[in-house]
Amino acid sequence: MQPRHFTSLLDLTSAELYALILRAIELKTKPNLDYRPLKGRVLAMIFEKSSTRTRISFEVAMAQFGGTALFLSPRDTQLGRGEPLEDSAKVISSMVDCIMLRTNSHETVATFALHSRVPVINGLTDWQHPCQLLADIQTYFELRGDIAGKTVTWIGDGNNMCHSYIHAAQQFDFKLNIACPDSYRPDQAIVDAAGDRVRFFASPEQAASQAELVVTDVWASMGQEDEQKNREIAFRNFQVNAQVMQAARADAIFMHCLPAHRGEEVSADVIDGPQSVVFIEAENRLHAQKALLEFLICR
Numbered sequence: 078m079q080p081r082h083f084t085s086l087l088d089l090t091s092a093e094l095y096a097l098i099l100r101a102i103e104l105k106t107k108p109n110l111d112y113r114p115l116k117g118r119v120l121a122m123i124f125e126k127s128s129t130r131t132r133i134s135f136e137v138a139m140a141q142f143g144g145t146a147l148f149l150s151p152r153d154t155q156l157g158r159g160e161p162l163e164d165s166a167k168v169i170s171s172m173v174d175c176i177m178l179r180t181n182s183h184e185t186v187a188t189f190a191l192h193s194r195v196p197v198i199n200g201l202t203d204w205q206h207p208c209q210l211l212a213d214i215q216t217y218f219e220l221r222g223d224i225a226g227k228t229v230t231w232i233g234d235g236n237n238m239c240h241s242y243i244h245a246a247q248q249f250d251f252k253l254n255i256a257c258p259d260s261y262r263p264d265q266a267i268v269d270a271a272g273d274r275v276r277f278f279a280s281p282e283q284a285a286s287q288a289e290l291v292v293t294d295v296w297a298s299m300g301q302e303d304e305q306k307n308r309e310i311a312f313r314n315f316q317v318n319a320q321v322m323q324a325a326r327a328d329a330i331f332m333h334c335l336p337a338h339r340g341e342e343v344s345a346d347v348i349d350g351p352q353s354v355v356f357i358e359a360e361n362r363l364h365a366q367k368a369l370l371e372f373l374i375c376r
């Protein structure tokens with residue numbers, strides 16, 4: 078049987094994603110400490126970039142499910158010395174049950190998926206961050222119910238997170254209003270594929286009008302550190318602050334995948350205020366990924 082992969086939200090059907098979110102909520106709210114579906118199973122985790130949430134949530138998920146997670150850094154493996162990705166995927170997948178990668182280039186994850194005999198999970202690339210979206214959507218479901226038909230506002234960079242939000246708008250059928258500087262728009266092909274659910278606005282306040290959920294992310298992602306100064310100038314009018322939250326619905330919630338920069342993409346009063354659900358969102362990485370691992374490995 079061909080393995081299923083999770084390189085983007087489009088690798089699963091909308092029905093599968095819905096079921097996964099409901100399962101994540103069930104795993105969180107009805108914990109069963111004796112449930113060990115991944116006993117004896119091993120997850121290999123390859124990190125080309127730093128991580129707190131992704132690494133810990135996958136390691137803890139495997140431990141709680143009775144399995145093991147291996148942390149592999151390119152520096153300590155032959156990947157860092159140029160062993161072909163195809164060979165690495167074949168070798169690693171011959172010994173483990175699932176591979177999670179956080180890589181600079183999305184191509185690396187795509188190549189692994191092509192040559193792996195076990196499921197491959199995207200733990201963030203320059204193009205997508207689908208695991209974060211599972212946690213975000215779970216959080217919305219828990220706090221507000223189904224996200225279908227709701228209005229979500231993305232403010233800031235048209236980056237990996239923004240791309241995954243556009244995929245989520247397609248798969249979970251919500252409206253996505255985007256406010257970003259012209260030079261930092263998301264990939265046009267991804268936008269086009271989402272149809273009229275995705276709309277662009279000149280200002281954060283306009284984009285946030287009537288929003289039920291407001292989301293942002295850092296102005297400079299990992300790997301873009303030398304663009305920080307230019308980006309601070311380009312994004313200075315794209316901060317989520319009290320004025321922006323006031324344009325949204327009174328019961329709107331605020332999300333951020335973290336880590337955050339208070340005073341840049343979000344003001345401290347918003348991220349530390351009553352509408353912010355960022356720490357529920359962070360914890361849900363664990364529950365959502367348990368549901369994902371169960372779905373991919375226990376088939």
Ligand code: CP
Pocket residue numbers: 127128129130131132201209334335336
């Ligand atoms: N949100 C997220 O992916 O966090 P880490 O970079 O800490 O894994």
Ligand code: NVA
Pocket residue numbers: 201206236237238294295297298299334335336
């Ligand atoms: N866009 C950010 C997300 C970090 C979780 C980055 O790629 O660095």
